[in-house]
Amino acid sequence: MLFNSFEFILFLVTVILFHWMMKPAYRWVALLLASYLFYMSWEPTYILLILVSTSIDYFTCLYLTGSTDKKKKKIGLAVSVFLNLGLLFTFKYFNFFQEALHDLFSLFSIQYEPNVSSLLLPVGISFYTFQTISYSIDVYRNEIQSEKHFGKFALYVSFFPQLIAGPIERAKGLLGQINEPSTKLKINQVKEGLTLFIWGLFKKVVVADNAQIIADHYFNNSEFQNGGSLLFAAFLFTVQIYADFSGYSDMAIGTAKLIGVELSTNFKSPYFSQSIAEFWKRWHITLSLWLRDYVYIPLGGSRIGKLSHLRNLFITFFLAGIWHGASWNFIVWGVLHAILIIVEKLLKIDRPSKRSFFKTIRILLNFCLIILTMIPVRTEGLPEMLSVFNQISQIHWNDLYFAVVQYKISGAMIGILFLFIMEATIARNSIVAIINKPLLVIYSWAISVIILILLLGDNNGDAFFYFQF
Amino acid sequence: MTLKKILYRSILFLGMLILTDQLVGYILDKKYQSNLCNFANGEVNEYIKYKSCDTLFIGSSRVLNMIDPAVLGPKTTNLGKQQKHNYYHTCIVDLLAKNNKLPKKTLILNLEVCDLFMENEPSLINQVNSLKYYYTSNELVQSFINKQGWQERLKFLSSTYRHNSSGLLLVTNSLEGVCLNYPSNGYFPLEPSVYDSIRLARSLMEDFDPIVNKRFNNTIFKNISFVKSICDKNEIQLIIIDAPYYKVHPEYKMASIAIEKYCSKKDIRFIDFKYEKIPGLENKNNWYDNMHTNKNGTKIYNQYLKQKIYQ
Numbered sequence: 168m169l170f171n172s173f174e175f176i177l178f179l180v181t182v183i184l185f186h187w188m189m190k191p192a193y194r195w196v197a198l199l200l201a202s203y204l205f206y207m208s209w210e211p212t213y214i215l216l217i218l219v220s221t222s223i224d225y226f227t228c229l230y231l232t233g234s235t236d237k238k239k240k241k242i243g244l245a246v247s248v249f250l251n252l253g254l255l256f257t258f259k260y261f262n263f264f265q266e267a268l269h270d271l272f273s274l275f276s277i278q279y280e281p282n283v284s285s286l287l288l289p290v291g292i293s294f295y296t297f298q299t300i301s302y303s304i305d306v307y308r309n310e311i312q313s314e315k316h317f318g319k320f321a322l323y324v325s326f327f328p329q330l331i332a333g334p335i336e337r338a339k340g341l342l343g344q345i346n347e348p349s350t351k352l353k354i355n356q357v358k359e360g361l362t363l364f365i366w367g368l369f370k371k372v373v374v375a376d377n378a379q380i381i382a383d384h385y386f387n388n389s390e391f392q393n394g395g396s397l398l399f400a401a402f403l404f405t406v407q408i409y410a411d412f413s414g415y416s417d418m419a420i421g422t423a424k425l426i427g428v429e430l431s432t433n434f435k436s437p438y439f440s441q442s443i444a445e446f447w448k449r450w451h452i453t454l455s456l457w458l459r460d461y462v463y464i465p466l467g468g469s470r471i472g473k474l475s476h477l478r479n480l481f482i483t484f485f486l487a488g489i490w491h492g493a494s495w496n497f498i499v500w501g502v503l504h505a506i507l508i509i510v511e512k513l514l515k516i517d518r519p520s521k522r523s524f525f526k527t528i529r530i531l532l533n534f535c536l537i538i539l540t541m542i543p544v545r546t547e548g549l550p551e552m553l554s555v556f557n558q559i560s561q562i563h564w565n566d567l568y569f570a571v572v573q574y575k576i577s578g579a580m581i582g583i584l585f586l587f588i589m590e591a592t593i594a595r596n597s598i599v600a601i602i603n604k605p606l607l608v609i610y611s612w613a614i615s616v617i618i619l620i621l622l623l624g625d626n627n628g629d630a631f632f633y634f635q636f
Numbered sequence: 637m638t639l640k641k642i643l644y645r646s647i648l649f650l651g652m653l654i655l656t657d658q659l660v661g662y663i664l665d666k667k668y669q670s671n672l673c674n675f676a677n678g679e680v681n682e683y684i685k686y687k688s689c690d691t692l693f694i695g696s697s698r699v700l701n702m703i704d705p706a707v708l709g710p711k712t713t714n715l716g717k718q719q720k721h722n723y724y725h726t727c728i729v730d731l732l733a734k735n736n737k738l739p740k741k742t743l744i745l746n747l748e749v750c751d752l753f754m755e756n757e758p759s760l761i762n763q764v765n766s767l768k769y770y771y772t773s774n775e776l777v778q779s780f781i782n783k784q785g786w787q788e789r790l791k792f793l794s795s796t797y798r799h800n801s802s803g804l805l806l807v808t809n810s811l812e813g814v815c816l817n818y819p820s821n822g823y824f825p826l827e828p829s830v831y832d833s834i835r836l837a838r839s840l841m842e843d844f845d846p847i848v849n850k851r852f853n854n855t856i857f858k859n860i861s862f863v864k865s866i867c868d869k870n871e872i873q874l875i876i877i878d879a880p881y882y883k884v885h886p887e888y889k890m891a892s893i894a895i896e897k898y899c900s901k902k903d904i905r906f907i908d909f910k911y912e913k914i915p916g917l918e919n920k921n922n923w924y925d926n927m928h929t930n931k932n933g934t935k936i937y938n939q940y941l942k943q944k945i946y947q
Contacts, residue, residue: 172787576804576808610648610649610652618656618796622796623803625801
C-alpha cells in the first residue's frame with residue numbers, strides 16, 4: 168500500500184476516524200492493528216520478522232533495566248545488537264557477501280560457488296532495525312527506561328507512517344507520545360499535516376516520477392548516450408531521489424500529525440547546502456544523527472586526534488554507504504562522501520559562507536559535486552558506473568545543452584522549478600511555513616499544487632526509491 | 637477557530653478548487669480538439685477531421701516505422717503509434733467507427749503476439765491511458781481505464797485529469813508553435829545508422845527471456861472479435877498481420893498458432909510475416925533492432941507485403 172495510492176488514502180481516513188473515536192488509553196490498539204495491516208499489505212509473512220525483532224528488543228531491554236551487573240548488561244546489549252544485525256545481514260547482505268567472497272577467491276584462482284539466498288528483501292528492514300538498535304543502546308546507556316508494555320513497544324517499532332522509509336525515530340520522542348497521546352485533534356496539526364501530505368505527494372508524483380522517466384531513458388541505454396545527456400540524467404536522478412525520499416518523509420510526518428503524533432524532521436532543503444558536511448546536516452537527518460550518536464561519537468568523534476578523527480569520519484560514511492544497499496556502488500558512494508568531507512575538513516572549507524555571492528557559488532559547486540556522487544547510486548555495477556564517469560569526463564557542452572533543451576518544458580522540469588523556487592523562498596526548512604501566510608496565498612498554493620498533481624502527476628503508482636533500503 | 641469558520645473556509649477552498657479545475661479542463665479540452673500535431677493524439681484528430689483512405693494500417697511502432705504508404709499505394713494511411721498495442725488499437729478502431737472514419741476498403745491491424753500473454757495485461761491497459769480525453773464519451777475507453785481499479789472513477793471527477801500527462805504539451809507546444817508533423821501518410825522511417833548493428837546485437841540478447849506466464853489473455857481474442865464486428869457492419873475487410881522479426885522468440889510460435897486458429901474460425905485473413913522468408917531481410921544491415929526494420933528494410937518488407945495482400 169503506497170502513500171501515493173487511493174487505497175492508502177482510504178486506509179488513512181479509516182484509521183484517523185477510528186483513532187480519534189477511541190478513548191486515548193486504547194488508541195495504541197487501533198494504531199498497532201493499522202500498522203501491522205499496513206505492513207502485511209506488502210508481504211503478510213514478513214510481519215513475523217517485525218514480531219521477532221520487537222520481541223528481541225523488548226525482552227533484552229527488560230533484562231538490561233533489571234540488571235545492575237555491568238558485564239551482564241553488556242552481554243545483553245550485544246545479544247540484542249547481534250540478533251538485529253543478524254536479521255538485517257540475512258535478508259539484505261547475505262547474497263552480496265557471498266558474491267564478494269566469490270570475487271575474492273577468484274582473485275587467487277580458488278573456486279567458490281556462492282550460496283545465493285532466494286529470500287526477498289523485506290521493505291523497511293534497515294529502518295526499523297536501526298530504530299530498535301537505538302532503543303536497546305539508549306536503555307543500556309540509561310538514557311531511557313525500558314518500555315514495560317509490549318503492545319506500546321510493538322507500536323513504537325511498527326508505527327505505520329514511518330515504518331517503511333523513516334524518519335528513524337528515537338524512543339524518547341515517539342514512545343513518549345505513544346504513552347501520552349494527545350487528547351484532542353489540534354487544528355494547526357491538521358493544517359500542517361494536510362500541507363505536508365499534499366506537498367509530499369507533489370514531490371513524489373510530479374517531480375520524482377517524471378524525473379525518473381527521463382533519467383531512466385538515458386541511464387537504461389547509457390552505452391548509447393553522450394556525456395552531456397548522461398550528466399543531465401545524473402542531475403535528474405539527483406532531484407528524483409531527493410523528491411522521492413523527502414516526499415515520502417513529508418507524507419509520513421503529515422500522516423502522523425493527523426493522528427496527533429509529531430515525527431522528526433528528515434530533510435531541510437539539502438541541495439541548498441554549501442558543503443558536503445552541511446549537506447549531511449540537512450539530508451536524511453535522522454540517519455545522520457543515528458550514525459553520529461551510535462557510531463561516530465562512540466568511535467571517539469573529533470576529540471581523539473586529527474588522524475583518528477578522519478578515520479572515524481571515514482568509517483561512519485562507509486557504513487552510511489553500506490546501510491543504503493548491498494552493492495559495491497553504495498560503498499563507493501559512501502566512500503566518495505567520506506573523502507569529500509575529509510578534504511573539506513583538511514582545507515577548512517566546511518563552514519558556511521555568509522556573503523551571498525560566495526554562498527551562491529558554493530551552493531552551485533556543492534550541488535554539482537552531489538550530482539556526480541549520485542552516479543554510483545543510479546548505475547548498476549562498477550563497470551557501468553566507470554563507463555558513465557568516463558563518458559561524462561569527455562563531455563561536449565553542446566550535448567548537455569541539447570539534452571536540457573529537449574526537455575526544457577516537461578512535467579519534470581516544471582515540477583523541479585516549482586520545487587526549487589518553493590525551497591529557496593517559503594519552504595527553506597519546511598513547507599509548513601506556508602500556513603502562516605495570508606489565506607489567499609495558502610489557497611493559491613494548495614490549488615496550484617493539486618492542479619499540477621492532476622495535470623502532470625505520473626499515474627503509474629511507482630514505488631518509493633528508498634523502499635529498497 | 638470556530639467550527640463554523642472551519643466549515644466556511646473548507647467550502648470556500650473546495651469551491652475555488654472545483655472552479656479552477658473546471659476552467660483548466662475547459663481550456664485544455666479546446667486545445668485538445670484543435671490539436672492536429674503528432675502528440676497528445678493529434679494524429680488521430682487529424683485523421684478524423686481531414687483524412688480518409690482505402691487501406692488503413694493500425695499498430696505499434698512496428699507499423700509506424702515499418703509501413704510506408706508510398707510503397708503500398710496512394711490511398712493507404714499509416715496510423716501506427718509507438719508503444720501502443722492491442723487494447724489501444726481496439727479503442728482507436730471504435731473511435732474511428734463512431735466518427736464514420738473507418739477506411740473504405742481494408743483495415744490492417746498489426747497484432748503483437750506478445751500481447752497474448754497474460755502478464756502483459758497491466759501495461760496493455762495502461763496504454764489506453766493516453767486516451768483519457770475520451771473517458772466520458774467512449775464506453776470502451778472507459779471500461780479499459782476502469783479495469784485499473786475503482787479509484788479511476790474518482791479521478792475522472794476532475795476535468796483536468798482528462799489531460800493528465802498530455803495537457804502540458806498541448807499548452808506549451810502551441811505557445812511555442814511546435815508541431816511534430818510526421819509525413820502526411822503517417823510513416824516515420826528509421827534512418828540506417830552505424831549504431832544499428834550494436835542495437836540489433838543488444839536486442840538479440842535482451843528480447844529472448846523465457847515467457848513466465850504462458851496463459852493466453854482472452855481479452856485479445858474478444859478485442860479481435862469486436863474489431864471484426866465493426867468491420868463487418870461497415871462492410872470492410874479486416875486483415876491481421878504480424879510484422880517480421882530479425883529473429884523470432886521461440887515461444888511466440890504457440891501464440892501465432894492460437895491467433896491463426898482463431899482468425900480462421902472468425903473468417904479473418906491472418907498473414908504472419910514472422911515466419912515468412914522475405915528475401916533481403918536476412919541481411920542485418922536492413923534492421924534497426926530485432927523488432928524494427930530500418931528505412932531500407934521497410935522498403936523490402938513493404939514490397940513483399942504489397943504482393944501478399946493484393947495477390
